[in-house]
Amino acid sequence: MDKTKENSTGTLGKALEVLNIVASSPVPLRFTDVLKLSDQPRGTLHRQISNLIEEGLLTMNRDHSYGLGLRLLQFASRAWSSNEFRTIAEPHLQTLHEQTGETVHLGVLRGIEVIYLDKVESRQSVRMYSQIGNTAPVYCTGVGKAALSALSDEELNARIGLIEFRRFTAGTLPDAKALLKEIDHIRMEGNAYDREEHETDICCVAAPIYSHNRHFVAGISVTGPAYRITPEILTSWAGITRAAAAAIMANMATQLSPRA
Template sequence: MGATDGDIMDKNEAADKRETGTLGKLMVLLDIVTHAESPMRFTDILAVAGQPRGTLHRQLGHLTEEGLLEVLADGRYAPGLRLLDLASRSWARNEFRLIAEPHLNALQQLTGETVHLGVLRGASVIYLDKVEGSQPVRMYSQIGNASPIYCTGVGKAALSALPDDRLDAIISSVSFQRFTEHTLTPETLRREMTDIRRSGNAFDREEHEVGIRCVAAPVYSEDLSFVGGVSVTGPAYRLTFERLEEWALPVRRAAESIMSGMRIGLGPRR
């Protein structure tokens, strides 16, 4: 179960000085509970939340009443079902995802491998969609997941679209965890950016998980309000280095198609 993603964006979140008032405090609690390995007891939350007991009690009560948290039979707190409901709607109607969908399918058909679509959020990549060949799928397995930027194709592709100042800000805000022997360091990542920017492709050569490789290309809006990437991922034995090179162009093409779709679909205000 090695690859947890948990603490990657923490620094970034904390950097936000201005709290969002009451909502901010409640979201911190939600984060605590959703990040936990298993449902937490009141006291467990109390310990990490650093909130007086009375206050915490009321806050958890409110979250529960709204369905954002759930109280199990034994009193422990778990994430609530309302989250699923909200997310499913937000996903189904996501404009960017809808625009990308046909291109992802085409890319999947062409390569036969799993295709991912991800977006940069803070210092993480959130997977927005995934198209696989034909196995019974563990659905949320990937979608919605926040993953590190420095060792995923989509993450590195997204980074390459950013101007140097934002790029450096993000790199220095992230704590690099060594997942495999190929995982990059801040320095090697920074150096790789030049190649990615020139070629238009980012690769993941077993940097996140042994035996998994991927080719990616950046997707972004002109004003950079939106930065993400598309990738083709598969097992190392099928995705030889030659194969990766072979698919670099189709991946770039798909990224370009999505971007031109965005200019039509999202660009003009209506």
């Protein structure tokens, strides 16, 4: 390998490591925090962070902790706006929103979390607060449980083994046994529910989206306040949520299939 290319790759890898550490932390990190989580020497890490701040990829907060820079948001926005999957999914998100009047999310699996990629906001006067780019635990969200149901038993058990079950609400599943039991139901029904399991008074129904070879791609969900969405309404929306996922999969099969 060319030495210059090798050094460049190493530098890039170190920079990505720093970005990942900052992005993955639930709380803002200072230099000493990043140093503990990184295997880079102090001097190298200091140069990496300085370069990332100069390039707008990191920002320093008033308390000297780090946050992701606006330039990353620009990159993410451009990548997502030009993404073929987004183009395919977007009209179906809009249709599901029009059918229900509630907030529709599109999310993907990342480790033992889901990250929300797209959203169509509710047209109701009282809306739920959520942001594109936010993450949530897999075991107490509709999209998360739909994603888990799409995994092989081996991969499912491996991921569940990494979960530290925290009770967010009285309805949160307490342990792996309860989650596995629910996964069995989701696999039979083709959709998942969040019945006030992550946030009190918020519920949703979700369905998985697969690729042509049955690999999980994303999950689509309808979410809203429990006082407006009764259990009966939520159950009735399961079918149209599955239909939206199926429509996205059908479009993927024709538009993203390999061309001769």
